[in-house]
Amino acid sequence: MxxxxxxxxxxxxxxxxxxxxxxxxxxxxxxxxxxxxxxxxxxxxxxxxxxxxxxxxxxxxxxxxxxxxxxxxxxxxxxxxxxxxxxxxxxxxxxxxxxxxxxxxxxxxxxxxxxxxxxxxxxxxxxxxxxxxxxxxxxxxxxxxxxxxxxxxxxxxxxxxxxxxxxxxxxxxxxxxxxxxxxxxxxxxxVPAAGTDPNSVKAWWNGLTDEQQHRMILNHPDQIGNLDGIPAAARNDANRTNLKNLIQDRNRQLNDLGPAPKQYLGYVKGEPVTNPEYEKWKAKHDALKEKLDGFQSIQDRLDGKKDGGLGGPNSDPPLLLLGIGDQGQGRAIVSWGDPDKARNVSSLVPGLNSTMAGVGGGDAMTAKRIYDSAVSSAGKNETPSVASVFWLGYDAPQLDGDSVAAKDRAVAGGADYNKFLAGLRATHEGAPAHMTAQGHSYGSLVVGQATQHPGGLAADDIILVGSPGVGVDKASQLGVGADHVYVGAAKNDPVANAPSPGMLGGLGELIYEQINHPGKQAWFGTDPASEDFGGQRFSVADGTITDSHDDYFGKHGAGGDSLPNIGKIVSGHGNAITRQDPR
Structure with a gap:
């Protein structure tokens, strides 16, 4: 032609x-x-x-x-x-x-x-x-x-x-x-069904003309934007449209609720009697408002209304919206840089108390700090090429319940995270990227569960920080080789140092744990920072009981070698990390 x-x-x-x-x-x-x-x-x-x-x-x-x-x-x-x-x-x-x-x-x-x-x-x-x-x-x-x-x-x-x-x-x-x-x-x-093999999705997408692809994005933004195997640029276009739709829908639903009913029906012996209709209204209102605030926080980030315009239309690197949805507590996936073009791709899974509102706020900056650290860690003869993803594709445990003590959310999230990374591998242009899977706190358990699916996890390196355990007893069981499993655990991190259920359950359970899972125990299997686990432990600051768990990525500026070490691993220079002896 x-x-x-x-x-x-x-x-x-x-x-x-x-x-x-x-x-x-x-x-x-x-x-x-x-x-x-x-x-x-x-x-x-x-x-x-x-x-x-x-x-x-x-x-x-x-x-x-x-x-x-x-x-x-x-x-x-x-x-x-x-x-x-x-x-x-x-x-x-x-x-x-x-x-x-x-x-x-x-x-x-x-x-x-x-x-x-x-x-x-x-x-x-x-x-x-x-x-x-x-x-x-x-x-x-x-x-x-x-x-x-x-x-x-x-x-x-x-x-x-x-x-x-x-x-x-x-x-x-x-x-x-x-x-x-x-x-x-x-x-x-x-549109292929959710959960379709990403390579099949990519083949389907490539079989469409540009006009057909454009119509799919316009007509099915909620499906296209969240379908693993669709290229990142197309997902971003679809999700930006869907985000606006979700905000409009939540505003409409809030308006449809109407004004709050009378809170109290009266008083009995001086005590107020709550109106059941008010309780129903408030539950619906608060749930809608929480989702709306989360969506709006992400929209504000994309519009450049936070942190001096970072993430806005002219942001460098660009901020891509790779996932958005209202399932469960909400879903949100953002990426600094294009993972389809970057030579080094990091995908961080957060843990306890993570929310959509957080993705639009400080969590987006966590991924940005990882991006900056990886770029600065590139070798002298390398042109930095990085994409840093923040993946809230599951219902992270919250402090208002006991979900953090169970594996069910990690099992479900691990399946979706496995599919997400397979999608990034399928859509990447040129030579395969160096991919790093990262898990923080309960998110490390999600990563651990993701590695246990047939075919393993599409990652070259795995980083685990502040981990309560990953559901396996040995680093070698994560599928990338023990020498490619990197662990950071602050001395004063209350999560990484939490006792295992066996230690809380009495002598009988403790003996059972030690017989069936020998080695230093964390909440979900062998402590990843222990010598028995067999990973590569990198240096982090001791921190304090109040801030160490959240400072692996430089949030409080007191993480010591942690963020620089993470940057080295993400940029493909894990052999240059500052090491720390396992405990």
Whole structure:
């Protein structure tokens, strides 16, 4: 495909052909109806019996099936032509827009796509000091438009060629073939179900034209934005749309609640009697308000209303919204930098008390500090290339219950985290990225559970900080090799030093734990910071009982070597960490 061919293409002819096939399919359908009425129904009401009648009825029934299959195939030709028109129209529009912008910036585009401009500041045709940058951007847009047209051309050629072959050799009259062809066409218009293998999702997405992808983002932002295997840029576009929808929906629901009912029905012996209707109203109101505040916090971050504009439209690195949803306590995944392009990708799973509101606030800055540390840890001859993800894709335990003492949330979260990293691996461009899975506090248990799925976890290194245990007894059981499991545990961290359930349950349970799980015990298995676990312990500050658990990522500025060590690991230089003896 070249510029002139696409620019001058008369795509109206495709639409005309599509209309012609619509007319043909309609007429064919009418013939089938006539056949049914004039032949099949009349024969069914006749009194013709015997061997010949049986053979005739069988043949007529088969013929009816063949006619219905042929009608389906005709309809598929029409759908293929419509998709071709949409794809070529989008590519042509993108090309014309790029060429118009080239004229506006006084750039000359050659037939082969090369761009030149007048560099003389005294010339009336001087393109300006930013001409080179503008030329690069426009050339990229032209190339993208031509590639888009090539993709549409190849796709439609394959689909029409298949249908033409079916028509010429008679396979299109087979009901199974017609069904398979229909299912394939429907697959181009239907979003894969949540939980679909990310590699299959990526193949489906790549099979769509740019226009089809755009329509999917517009029409199904909640599904596309949270589907592992969709590229990060597309997820970000979809999730930003869905976030606005979620905010509008929560505001509408709050308005629909109306004013609060009377709080008290009266007094009995001087004590207020609570109105049950008020309690119901307040429960609904508070739940909606909590979600709304979380969504709005993330929107404010994306709009650049926090921390001097960090995360806003002009933020460097860009902040991508890779997940957003109202399931459970809410879901939110953000990334500083594009994980599809970065050479080093970190994904942090938070723990106790993590919320959506936190993702928009301090938690986003936790991921940013990891990003900055990894960039500064790059080698002298390396160009820093990092993406730092904060993954709140599960219901983190809260202090208002005993969920932190159970594994169920980690098991469910681990399955989703495993799928998320598999999606990042599937969509990454070029050579595979160096991927680091990080778990803080209860989040380390989520990471541990994620490693236990078939095929393991799509990570090269694992970092565990402030961990109450990861559900296994040895670092070697995490699937990346014990020398790639890095552990940070502050001396005064109350979570990393919490006693195991066996130590709390009396001598009998303690003996049971030591027999079945030898080694220093944490709440969920062997203490990751212990020598028995076998990981690589890196240096962190001792901290205090009140701040050490939250300071592994430099939140309070007293984490010592912790954040620099994490940056070294994320940037692929784990061999350069400052080490600390296991306990």
């Amino acid at each position: 070249d510029i002139k061919t696409l620019h001058d293409a008369d795509i109206i002819g495709i639409s005309t052909a599509k209309s012609a096939f619509d007319t043909l399919a309609t007429a064919f359908g009418q013939h089938i109806e006539s056949w049914q009425h004039d032949v099949v129904d009349r024969l069914g009401h006749s009194e013709w019996t015997g061997t010949a009648a049986g053979h005739a009825n069988t043949r007529i029934s088969n013929l009816g099936t063949e006619l219905q299959s042929a009608k389906q195939e005709l309809g598929l030709v029409s759908r293929a032509l419509q998709d071709a028109y949409d794809g070529f129209a989008a590519a042509q529009a993108h090309l014309i827009s790029a060429l118009d912008d080239a004229k506006t910036h006084k750039l000359t585009v050659a037939a082969d796509g090369g761009i030149t401009w007048d560099k003389d500041p005294n010339s009336p045709n001087f393109a300006g000091n930013d001409a080179e940058n503008q030329a690069k951007q426009i050339q990229a847009r032209i190339t993208a438009a031509l590639n888009e047209a090539d993709h549409a051309d190849q796709t439609i050629n394959t689909r029409l060629g298949h249908l033409a072959t079916n028509a010429s050799n008679g396979t299109g009259l087979d009901s199974a073939t017609a069904k398979a062809d229909t299912d394939a066409a429907n697959a181009l218009e239907q």
